[in-house]
Amino acid sequence: MTVRPAWEVEEHEGSATTAWFDVRLAFTDGAQVDVLAVVREAGVSIEDVRAQPALSLDDLAALADWIEGPLHEACGDGPGTGWESAGALRPRRARPAWPRGMEGRRLVAEEYRAAQEEGADPVLAVMCATGHSRRRSLRLISQARDAGYLTPRHARR
Numbered sequence: 001m002t003v004r005p006a007w008e009v010e011e012h013e014g015s016a017t018t019a020w021f022d023v024r025l026a027f028t029d030g031a032q033v034d035v036l037a038v039v040r041e042a043g044v045s046i047e048d049v050r051a052q053p054a055l056s057l058d059d060l061a062a063l064a065d066w067i068e069g070p071l072h073e074a075c076g077d078g079p080g081t082g083w084e085s086a087g088a089l090r091p092r093r094a095r096p097a098w099p100r101g102m103e104g105r106r107l108v109a110e111e112y113r114a115a116q117e118e119g120a121d122p123v124l125a126v127m128c129a130t131g132h133s134r135r136r137s138l139r140l141i142s143q144a145r146d147a148g149y150l151t152p153r154h155a156r157r
Contacts, residue, residue, distance in 0.1 A: 001023065001024065001025050001026075001066075001067070001070055002023070002024045003021050003022075003023050003067075003070055003071060003074040004021065004022045004023075004024075005019065005020075005021055005022075005074070006020040006021055006022050006036065007019075007020050008020070018038060018039070018040050019038070019039045020036060020037070020038055020039075020047070021036075021037050021038075021039065021071055021074065022034070022035075022036060023035040023036075023037050023067050023070075023071065025066065025067070031051070031052065031053060032051070032052050033049065033050070033051040033055065033063070034049070034050045034051075035048065035049050035050075035063065035067060036048040036049075037064075037067055037071055039071050044064050044067065044068045044071055045064075046063060046064055049063065054133075056131045098129075098130045098131070098132075102147065104140070105140070105143050105144040105147045105149055106144070106147075106149055107129070108126055108129075108130070108140045108141060108143075108144045108149070109144040109149030109150050111125050111126050111129045112125065112126055112141060112144065112150060113150070122141075123137055123138060123141065126140060126141060
């Protein structure tokens with residue numbers, strides 16, 4: 001993770017300072033997250049996030065926790081020193097690891113059937129399990145059907 005001070009503003013005649021930082025998280029799987037974060041006495045808030053691939057809702061909720069410690073370290077002596085190393089981030093993927101091929105299709109089918117048995121939305125269950133979009137999850141479900149792990153959706157006449 002790298003942290004670069006963007007700008008700072010002194011409020012109320014120097015009694016409080018608000019600082020903005022550009023934060024870049026680069027993960028080992030090639031995922032990247034760029035954040036514009038604001039550090040105030042009250043804590044850290046996030047003004048802008050750009051991620052490739054998109055973050056899951058769980059990862060988005062955890063983003064402030066990921067960057068809070070390194071941001072406070074970076075501004076401990078005050079911003080303005082350029083790019084700084086803000087400490088190591090534990091390896092983490094932007095989305096959960098999901099096996100490819102037949103194993104992935106089998107797991108998709110298991111998630112789908114488990115959600116059906118619980119009366120939950122099976123597509124949403126696959127989306128949550130894989131971290132993929134609705135469109136990609138529907139494609140995975142279709143592949144699981146084609147592989148014979150799920151029953152055909154429509155009877156052919």
